[in-house]
Amino acid sequence: MTNDADAPTSTPGPPPGSRGGWSPEQVGDQSGRVVLVTGANSGLGLETSAVLAAAGARVIMTARSREKGQAALADVQGRAPGAQVELQMLDLASLASVTDLATRLTATLGSHGLDLLVNNAGVMAVPKGRTQDGFEMQLGTNFLGHFALTGRLLGPLLQSESAGRRPRVVSLSSMAHRFGRITPQDLMREKRYEAWSAYGQSKLADLMFALELDRRTERAGRELVSVAAHPGISATNLFTGGPFGRMPDVVRRAAGKVGELVMQSPEQGAWSVLRAATAPDVVGGEYYGPAGAGERSGPPVRVGTSARAQDVDMARWLWEEAVRLTGVGFHELDPPAGAA
Numbered sequence: 311m312t313n314d315a316d317a318p319t320s321t322p323g324p325p326p327g328s329r330g331g332w333s334p335e336q337v338g339d340q341s342g343r344v345v346l347v348t349g350a351n352s353g354l355g356l357e358t359s360a361v362l363a364a365a366g367a368r369v370i371m372t373a374r375s376r377e378k379g380q381a382a383l384a385d386v387q388g389r390a391p392g393a394q395v396e397l398q399m400l401d402l403a404s405l406a407s408v409t410d411l412a413t414r415l416t417a418t419l420g421s422h423g424l425d426l427l428v429n430n431a432g433v434m435a436v437p438k439g440r441t442q443d444g445f446e447m448q449l450g451t452n453f454l455g456h457f458a459l460t461g462r463l464l465g466p467l468l469q470s471e472s473a474g475r476r477p478r479v480v481s482l483s484s485m486a487h488r489f490g491r492i493t494p495q496d497l498m499r500e501k502r503y504e505a506w507s508a509y510g511q512s513k514l515a516d517l518m519f520a521l522e523l524d525r526r527t528e529r530a531g532r533e534l535v536s537v538a539a540h541p542g543i544s545a546t547n548l549f550t551g552g553p554f555g556r557m558p559d560v561v562r563r564a565a566g567k568v569g570e571l572v573m574q575s576p577e578q579g580a581w582s583v584l585r586a587a588t589a590p591d592v593v594g595g596e597y598y599g600p601a602g603a604g605e606r607s608g609p610p611v612r613v614g615t616s617a618r619a620q621d622v623d624m625a626r627w628l629w630e631e632a633v634r635l636t637g638v639g640f641h642e643l644d645p646p647a648g649a650a
Contacts, residue, residue: 337588340362344419348456356576371386372397403451412459421473429459453512476533489506491507524537534594597615
């Protein structure tokens, strides 16, 4: 496994011709698609839901708080009158909540299946804590919760494939994946916890999951498209309610003023997600982010990853460990018995 301190920090950037002026106006007709967006009560998830609903998709928005979720639902309905949009409760820090949602959706989606899963929800640089299942809070919420949700919804996703469509899974990573390191000897950061380091590990895990899901899908001969995206630096509640939200008032106000100058809006931050979710030329295993300097802002393009994100041996270990920790397998992607 390549996970040493001297590992190269990046792979080649976007391929030739990938830089362009994509915008949400290029989201085509999404009628007939069924979409699930996690963390849809604010920020990127809310904006992604609103655009897809306005384009004709049936959008299932999820939130931990019913009050916030209902407010977000009303927001989307106001922006897209007549849209097919609904709210479901989901707490990614609880495997029981993940199982409950997946069970309900599998029963209600029926033969149509699920066409798009946007693994968006997350927490950032929070104090040391544990999920309901005892996982480190950031790894458990950002990665393991979404890993389990994707596995539980693999049946509906492949049902969409059986109906002649190409389902997609879009997993949200971050520029923070570049300083992230997977630590097999202390995955839950019990020996030493540092909030930003743990966040970087969780976002690296999200990206490695997207890439490994693509590899396993390809080996299984499936049409499922697994890609990743990041929003650059966007003024979402991960900042206002996360590390900035815990600063003294005077510092927070000053940081907010600076943020207004350097951060994208949530609407712009969602562009990478929307391109990954809807563009017809998207290929499994790609990673989308802003085209501007340092990938901080700008129209979405294909971008490069850290070298650690491309470590196939570590990705395989992480996948197997996630299966062990969550109890969720992706058996539909297993090779046939007797296959080499």
